Amino acid sequence: MLAGARDLIVEGRAAAGRTDDHLLVVYLETEGRDAAAAASRVRALAAAGAGTVVLYPSRDSAAAADPVGFVRFTASEVRPLV
Numbered sequence: 044m045l046a047g048a049r050d051l052i053v054e055g056r057a058a059a060g061r062t063d064d065h066l067l068v069v070y071l072e073t074e075g076r077d078a079a080a081a082a083s084r085v086r087a088l089a090a091a092g093a094g095t096v097v098l099y100p101s102r103d104s105a106a107a108a109d110p111v112g113f114v115r116f117t118a119s120e121v122r123p124l125v
Contacts, residue, residue: 082124
């Protein structure tokens with residue numbers, strides 16, 4: 044799905060004569076504390092053309108109540124696996 048969207052963006056930009064870089068940003072809702080699963084999803088999105096993947100906790104997760112802990116988890120456990 045993301046690769047298809049990326050292709051449409053490239054096509055539209057070419058039709059408009061745009062040659063500058065375009066950064067595709069994807070927001071990824073994560074659940075739980077499975078660093079390997081989150082990193083796998085980030086890698087898949089990057090391979091499909093995402094230039095930036097922003098992780099955020101699901102609303103009902105414990106991580107949503109502890110944003111500092113979620114940032115620490117993402118930085119120390121997910122990022123090294125990406």
